[in-house]
Amino acid sequence: MAEIVLKNISKVYENGFQAVKNVNLEIKPKEFIIFVGPSGCGKSTTLRMIAGLEEITSGELWIGDVLANFLEPRERELSMVFQNYALYPNMSVYKNIAFSLEIRGVGKAETDRKVREVADLLGLSQVLDRRPKDLSGGQRQRVAIGNAIIRNPEILLMDEPLSNLDAKLRGQMRVELAKLHKKLGNTIIYVTHDQTEAMTLGTRIVVMNQGEIQQVDSPNRLYENPVNQFVAGFIGSPAMNFLECTIDHEDKSVDLHIGQDTISCNDTIAAWIRQTISETKVIAGIRPEAFLDEYRKNKQHREELTEKQKLYVTVTHRELLGNEVILYFDLCGKGCCMKASVENETKAGDTIPVWVDVAKICLFDRDNGKNLFYEKRKLEGNEN
Numbered sequence: 001m002a003e004i005v006l007k008n009i010s011k012v013y014e015n016g017f018q019a020v021k022n023v024n025l026e027i028k029p030k031e032f033i034i035f036v037g038p039s040g041c042g043k044s045t046t047l048r049m050i051a052g053l054e055e056i057t058s059g060e061l062w063i064g065d066v067l068a069n070f071l072e073p074r075e076r077e078l079s080m081v082f083q084n085y086a087l088y089p090n091m092s093v094y095k096n097i098a099f100s101l102e103i104r105g106v107g108k109a110e111t112d113r114k115v116r117e118v119a120d121l122l123g124l125s126q127v128l129d130r131r132p133k134d135l136s137g138g139q140r141q142r143v144a145i146g147n148a149i150i151r152n153p154e155i156l157l158m159d160e161p162l163s164n165l166d167a168k169l170r171g172q173m174r175v176e177l178a179k180l181h182k183k184l185g186n187t188i189i190y191v192t193h194d195q196t197e198a199m200t201l202g203t204r205i206v207v208m209n210q211g212e213i214q215q216v217d218s219p220n221r222l223y224e225n226p227v228n229q230f231v232a233g234f235i236g237s238p239a240m241n242f243l244e245c246t247i248d249h250e251d252k253s254v255d256l257h258i259g260q261d262t263i264s265c266n267d268t269i270a271a272w273i274r275q276t277i278s279e280t281k282v283i284a285g286i287r288p289e290a291f292l293d294e295y296r297k298n299k300q301h302r303e304e305l306t307e308k309q310k311l312y313v314t315v316t317h318r319e320l321l322g323n324e325v326i327l328y329f330d331l332c333g334k335g336c337c338m339k340a341s342v343e344n345e346t347k348a349g350d351t352i353p354v355w356v357d358v359a360k361i362c363l364f365d366r367d368n369g370k371n372l373f374y375e376k377r378k379l380e381g382n383e384n
């Protein structure tokens with residue numbers, strides 16, 4: 001099975017707009033790799049260049065040991081599923097799935113065996129005789145996927161394949177896609193806006209912004225150790241809170257001043273600050289779950305968090321999300337939010353103590369947004 005390598009790939013459209021800038025990426029066989037990023041950042045363009053539907057302006061695309069820049073799409077051993085998948089309205093589900101084999105001259109018996117196999121895999125066996133208009137959105141989507149996988153392509157490209165589905169169907173299809181990947185063992189390159197899809201399906205996630213790759217990492221590492229403020233803010237929901245912060249390098253302790261509040265660092269973070277940070281003004285990044293209310297602090301037995309990590313916040317809004325609560329509050333004039341325990345009955349207007357889980361804090365350079373702890377945490381991650 002082939003590795004896919006993008007070497008310094010760029011795309012400049014005819015109007016002179018550069019949609020993709022020097023993208024370097026190695027995709028291993030059998031990976032489920034996900035492209036995420038804001039609208040217009042170049043995800044589809046990159047995927048279409050891999051598919052051969054868009055000319056590569058500069059750089060090299062390798063599929064295995066073949067330079068693929070000038071291969072026709074059909075010579076690339078891949079299939080693609082688009083956001084707006086097109087089914088043939090006058091053909092049955094069976095025909096829609098069988099189509100790509102028939103045009104390649106595969107025999108009737110072989111085609112029939114494969115269509116039934118794929119239909120079984122995708123839960124479409126009962127609807128093979130129907131026309132697309134007589135299917136649900138999720139079933140139609142699965143027909144499009146069936147059409148793409150029937151040739152058992154080594155590489156499957158999917159551009160927001162679930163975006164037309166409602167939340168429940170998306171959830172079901174997500175699970176089905178994960179199973180499908182396990183079963184087929186092919187390489188999947190997948191574009192999505194959806195955080196949950198990215199975090200649950202991907203073996204690795206590629207985060208893009210303005211045509212450039214920001215970070216490529218496993219979902220976990222991306223979340224725990226984002227390379228910069230952009231990635232930190234993009235991955236995670238609700239998003240990480242960013243606050244202006246002044247570092248106070250005292251003799252023994254290292255303190256962070258956030259507005260009127262002061263938080264003492266633990267030994268590890270204090271050491272990291274001493275070793276890597278010379279500036280005093282930085283941006284602190286605190287995830288919604290890195291603020292602990294007293295219920296969660298007690299539940300997690302976080303005795304190490306003391307008065308020195310405590311601050312008081314006045315809640316402006318409370319949101320109950322089934323098994324957890326999101327509390328909104330202002331800190332130094334900025335809207336922040338935290339995840340709280342369902343037992344927490346705080347209402348808007350109440351002032352409550354919260355503890356900052358300092359071990360999880362990120363500090364970013366104010367000028368270039370770089371995560372100043374990135375190398376430290378990377379090292380720590382490798383040691384564990």
Ligand SMILES: Nc1ncnc2c1ncn2[C@@H]1O[C@H](COP(=O)(O)OP(=O)(O)OP(=O)(O)O)[C@@H](O)[C@H]1O
Nearest residue numbers: 013014015017019038039040041042043044045046
């Ligand atoms: N044919 C074209 N000519 C000029 N610019 C284009 C063309 N196609 C796309 N673009 C621009 O290139 C940039 C990247 O587009 P692309 O479709 O790759 O974004 P995307 O990340 O897939 O966004 P979305 O999440 O909205 O689908 C956008 O700014 C888009 O306007």
Ligand SMILES: [Mg+2]
Nearest residue numbers: 043044045159
């Ligand atoms: Mg797109």
